[in-house]
Structures are given as C-alpha cells and as structure tokens.
Amino acid sequence: MDETSQKIIDAAMSLVRDKGYVATTTKDIAKLAGVNECTLFRKFKNKKDIVLNGMEQEKWRGNLTPEIFKHVKWELAPDLEMFMTEYMSRITPDFVKLSIGLRAPQLYEESAPLVMKVPQAFLSSLIEYFREMVQRGKMPDLDLECLAMTIFSSTFGYTFLRASFEDNLSSIKQEQFIKQSVETFIHGIIHKQ
Amino acid sequence: MDETSQKIIDAAMSLVRDKGYVATTTKDIAKLAGVNECTLFRKFKNKKDIVLNGMEQEKWRGNLTPEIFKHVKWELAPDLEMFMTEYMSRITPDFVKLSIGLRAPQLYEESAPLVMKVPQAFLSSLIEYFREMVQRGKMPDLDLECLAMTIFSSTFGYTFLRASFEDNLSSIKQEQFIKQSVETFIHGIIHKQ
DNA sequence: ATAGAATGAAAGTGTTTACTTGCATACAGG
C-alpha cells in the first residue's frame, strides 16, 4: 500500500465515521487526504472501493482476535473482567461510529458480514471459554449460550451507549461498570440451584 | 395533521429507517407517499422539516413513558422482567433502525437530544425504582446507578444486536434471555456482602 | 542526464439532488 493510497483510505474512513458513507463526498476525501480529487480515481475504482479497502485493514476494522482468549487464568472473575476490558479497549467509540457510518444501502451487502464478524468472534469464543470452565468444574453447567449473550449484551450495550452519548447518559466509569457487572454475574450463577 | 401530510411523514420516516436520512431522496418519499414531489414542499419547508415533524409523533418516536414504572409489584424478579419486556416490545427493531437512520450531519443537532430521551427516561426511572426498593428493604443498598446501568446496558445491547443481526448472531429467544438475566442479576446482588 | 511513474491543476462529463414555477383539474362549501 503506497503512501498516497493510505492517506486516501484514512481520510475516507474517518469521514465515514463522522458523517456516514452517503454524506461523505469524494471532494471531502480528497481535501482531507491532501490530494487532488482525480487522484482518488487513479488509485481506486470508485468511492465504494476506497472504503471497502479500508475495511480490510486492521487499523479500521479492529483486531479483536480470539487471541485474548488464550491468555486466560481459568478464574471466572479476572477472566471476564479481562474480556470486557479488552473488548472496550479495542472496540473504541471510533469503531462503533464507523460501523454505524458504514450502514448505507450502497454498500450494506458487502459491509454487513464484516461488521458482524467482531461480535460473532467474541460471542463464540466466550461460549467456548465457558465450556472449558464447566469441564474444569469452575462454574455450573447452565445454558452457556444464554450466559454468554448476557455478558456480551451488556458489554456491547455499554460500549455503544458510551460511544453515542458519552457522559450525558451516565457517569459510571468503565472499570466500575465492569467490576460490578462481573461480580454480580458470578455471584448470580454460583448461587443458583 | 391532514391526511396528505401524514402520508408524506410516514413515507419519509420508513425510508429513513431503511436507508438513512441522506440516502432518502424527496423523489423516493413522494413516490412512496403516492403524491407529487412538489406537494412535499407545499406541506413542509424542506426535507429536514418532514422528518423533524415525524420525530415529534409518538408513532415514530416510541412511547416509552415512565408510566410502566407505575404498575410495579415491588418484587424484584417480576418487575425487572416487566421492565425489560416493556422496553423490548416498545423499542422494536424498527425504532432502533430509525434512530440509526437519523444520525446524519444535516440533522444531528436536532435529532440527538430526542434520540437520547428514551434511554435517559428508562435509566432514571430504573434508579428511582431501585431507591424505593432499598427503602422497602427489598434489595441491598449497593451502587444503584451502576446496577441500573448493568440492567439497562444488557437490555439495550440485546435489543440493538437483535435489530441489527436478527438470528444470525445468537438464537437465544427474548423471554429466555430476560428470564436468565434477571435471575442471575438478582441472585448476584442478594448474595453479596 | 534521462525515462517513467506519480501527482496536481483545471476543466468538464452526465446524472442526481432539493426545491420552484405555472397552469390545469378536481372537489367541497356556501
């Protein structure tokens, strides 16, 4: 990837994040990238091609790899806290806004599967982790998919709300939220018959 | 509100929900409403005016009034289940999609405060409910704002994920999710020292 | 030093967009 193309991609992606795909014009992109507008079309097929290329880059796609699930202590509390912390540090408000900006009819078909990858990966890794924990006798054998969905929904919900409304909705800090959620969750599943 | 204006608003709002504000053209709106394009501008100042009028209507804004918090039994389990169920039945996928479609630079300033009203109302009513429950000795006096955020984040997260990905992410049914989340949550806060 | 590649500048393409105008028609109320 040559420097000019990268500048174009970076400009395009940050504009899509801020204004959405449809409202982002090629003129905007060129201006922000500091190149001539016609250069965009020498480097890429069209506007769509620019952001599709951007989505392939880890930089603009996030790198929530299942790798974080490899450094586990097999202790519910620190592990869950770590998963939630990792999610929130990798899926920043910028990524949340970007994934919303990409919801345009002109590229929905191509962008939706990529956008869905992160939650899918997180959720299935979490279920896998729970299964192993059950086998190790570290947690009760409840409906693991449902438990994973509970943890993921609240992680996702908090991340999204924060990206959208910042402190205007609630002043609860991230660590506080995570600590309390995990604690409540663990006490909740352990004291279940 | 005369019939023609209502048809125009309905057409505009459902297009914004499906394609987003910027991608929705006045031609589209006119066609779907079954009126001539110039009629839009006889009834409304401009395109923005149409959807701003739509957002004032309960039909397109949802009616998550604090009223649902009045029919409580003052029993944690059935009440929380009721709150979550009410939220999910009122904030349908259509509303979620609409609130995303409204995120356009051309009307963000005017739409954001309205979009934020629903979560704000829900969250503050929930905190109020917890306070009363504590006073009645029905739940321990923990960090109520944080607890409310936990319940709300997961309710919101589940609702949003379902609106975005339907069954492709997880096949967990709504009732199952609510029942399990509430159960875990209650056991969790009760068995805390 | 020179050839080739990358880029800018400027102008322009055809299309789409939000929004307007003028006039014909239908229809309801007095």
Add this chain to the structure above:
DNA sequence: CCTGTATGCAAGTAAACACTTTCATTCTAT
C-alpha cells in the same frame, strides 16, 4: 353555480455529485 383550496402534471433551476480527460510538473531510479 361559483369560489377557494388541494393536488397533479410538466418543466425547469442551480447546485452538488461521482467520475473523466488532458496536459503540465515533480520526483525517482537507473
């Protein structure tokens, strides 16, 4: 029957859009 209001229809406007073309300039590798 007449008059005013609502709407359709057709045409049109100026601006913005994605994308193109031509030519001049700069940089780079040999």
